[in-house]
Amino acid sequence: xxxxxxxxxxxxxxxxxxxxxxxxxxxxxxxxxxxxxxxxxxxxxxxxxxxxxxxxxxxxxxxxxxxxxxxxxxxxxxxxxxxxxxxxxxxxxxxxxxxxxxxxxxxxxxxxxxxxxxxxxxxxxxxxxxxxxxxxxxxxxxxxxxxxxxxxxxxxxxxxxxxxxxxxxxxxxxxxxxxxxxxxxxxxxxxxxxxxxxxxxxxxxxxxxxxxxxxxxxxxxxxxxxxxxxxxxxxxxxxxxxxxxxxxxxxxxxxxxxxxxxxxxxxxxxxxxxxxxxxxxxxxxxxxxxxxxxxxxxxxxxxxxxxxxxxxxxxxxxxxxxxxxxxxxxxxxxxxxxxxxxxxxxxxxxxxxxxxxxxxxxxxxxxxxxxxxxxxxxxxxxxxxxxxxxxxxxxxxxxxxxxxxxxxxxxxxxxxxxxxxxxxxxxxxxxxxxxxxxxxxxxxxxxxxxx
Numbered sequence: 106x107x108x109x110x111x112x113x114x115x116x117x118x119x120x121x122x123x124x125x126x127x128x129x130x131x132x133x134x135x136x137x138x139x140x141x142x143x144x145x146x147x148x149x150x151x152x153x154x155x156x157x158x159x160x161x162x163x164x165x166x167x168x169x170x171x172x173x174x175x176x177x178x179x180x181x182x183x184x185x186x187x188x189x190x191x192x193x194x195x196x197x198x199x200x201x202x203x204x205x206x207x208x209x210x211x212x213x214x215x216x217x218x219x220x221x222x223x224x225x226x227x228x229x230x231x232x233x234x235x236x237x238x239x240x241x242x243x244x245x246x247x248x249x250x251x252x253x254x255x256x257x258x259x260x261x262x263x264x265x266x267x268x269x270x271x272x273x274x275x276x277x278x279x280x281x282x283x284x285x286x287x288x289x290x291x292x293x294x295x296x297x298x299x300x301x302x303x304x305x306x307x308x309x310x311x312x313x314x315x316x317x318x319x320x321x322x323x324x325x326x327x328x329x330x331x332x333x334x335x336x337x338x339x340x341x342x343x344x345x346x347x348x349x350x351x352x353x354x355x356x357x358x359x360x361x362x363x364x365x366x367x368x369x370x371x372x373x374x375x376x377x378x379x380x381x382x383x384x385x386x387x388x389x390x391x392x393x394x395x396x397x398x399x400x401x402x403x404x405x406x407x408x409x410x411x412x413x414x415x416x417x418x419x420x421x422x423x424x425x426x427x428x429x430x431x432x433x434x435x436x437x438x439x440x441x442x443x444x445x446x447x448x449x450x451x452x453x454x455x456x457x458x459x460x461x462x463x464x465x466x467x468x469x470x471x472x473x474x475x476x477x478x479x480x481x482x483x484x485x486x487x488x489x490x491x492x493x494x495x496x497x498x499x500x501x502x503x504x505x506x507x508x509x510x511x512x513x514x515x516x517x518x519x520x521x522x523x524x525x526x527x528x529x530x531x532x533x534x535x536x537x538x539x540x541x542x543x544x545x546x547x548x549x550x551x552x553x554x555x556x
Contacts, residue, residue, distance in 0.1 A: 184275035191344040197518035205517040209502030213244025237486035238264025238358030255339035263343040264358040265413040273329035354482040363441035366422035380448040380477035435499040442498040446475025509554035
């Protein structure tokens with residue numbers, strides 16, 4: 106039989122229980138706010154997708170009545186939709202009938218793309234074709250290029266212009282799912298506004314805002330609106346980087362850093378200054394592990410902006426999309442790869458390879474030192490102003506097709522006989538050494554002039 110005292114004890118739980126109950130909602134609230142804050146201060150947030158990193162965030166979202174979270178940040182979905190890495194296996198070293206074909210920036214030049222495939226005698230059953238991004242925008246036939254690539258399931262990497270189209274389509278789909286969004290969007294489209302006219306409407310009329318560096322009615326906006334769901338899914342599935350482990354090669358649109366240029370090259374966190382632990386792994390497996398650590402252990406390579414936009418490294422070791430500052434990132438890449446002396450290479454004292462431009466005596470000293478690594482190759486596009494840029498451990502294939510110059514392909518493992526097209530000038534190479542020991546050719550076609 107229960108007593109009054111027992112009943113009182115049931116109704117009055119211990120003080121520690123009361124504290125736990127009172128604290129639980131507070132802990133949960135703090136946890137949620139922290140998660141939301143982290144999500145909206147991430148380097149890849151929607152307000153920073155396209156801006157070059159600066160000391161201040163200059164890409165504030167326009168004021169509107171859009172929803173906000175508990176911290177006051179606007180709640181947008183992930184329009185970036187990044188897929189960082191894809192691995193493509195191939196036996197191009199052993200199988201004489203198989204080739205790897207890498208193609209520079211197409212930029213909606215569908216006819217030139219077709220002409221290049223015909224010139225290289227592309228055979229889908231035998232060849233692996235990889236494009237280097239910027240397949241759309243600027244040129245006249247972006248949808249046709251998307252259609253061919255998506256229907257044939259041709260792989261490649263994402264370029265900065267592909268990214269802009271992808272973000273716009275994500276935004277459009279999001280708006281049209283919001284209350285009143287479909288009607289608002291259709292009304293805005295009917296007005297056929299130019300980017301400037303859209304800006305002149307004023308912030309108060311923008312019910313569904315977007316970062317101020319986006320251009321309503323731009324080429325990217327138009328492609329995003331017109332492309333099919335199949336095209337959209339194709340772009341969404343493009344990774345930022347493709348790893349080809351059998352060739353110890355990366356394919357990327359803009360570039361990859363071999364070191365953190367703000368730190369000494371032999372600093373312990375630099376992935377190429379420390380050989381991976383063997384742990385019963387073969388040298389080839391160790392190489393693959395170290396190659397992947399370049400992507401994960403160098404903070405700049407963790408940022409999509411770097412992989413999509415980088416062209417140069419400034420004297421202070423900062424990544425830049427400009428071509429007239431510092432040095433080309435590929436110059437640093439090759440300098441560091443040339444220091445690789447195998448996993449048994451002797452470590453040296455603290456030397457720097459930062460900022461691309463090293464003091465002459467220090468640079469000379471570094472050339473005598475070796476790093477415990479094996480070289481890795483990078484194939485990329487994006488830098489049309491530099492033209493065909495063939496170096497020992499990097500190959501830049503954007504040769505400005507959309508500007509009336511040429512569209513270029515590199516054929517790795519190609520054992521067919523062929524000669525250089527004399528009309529191509531310096532844009533074709535009959536033979537070059539690719540990676541450790543395989544041969545490659547560079548072939549191009551003339552693109553029509555743009556008016």
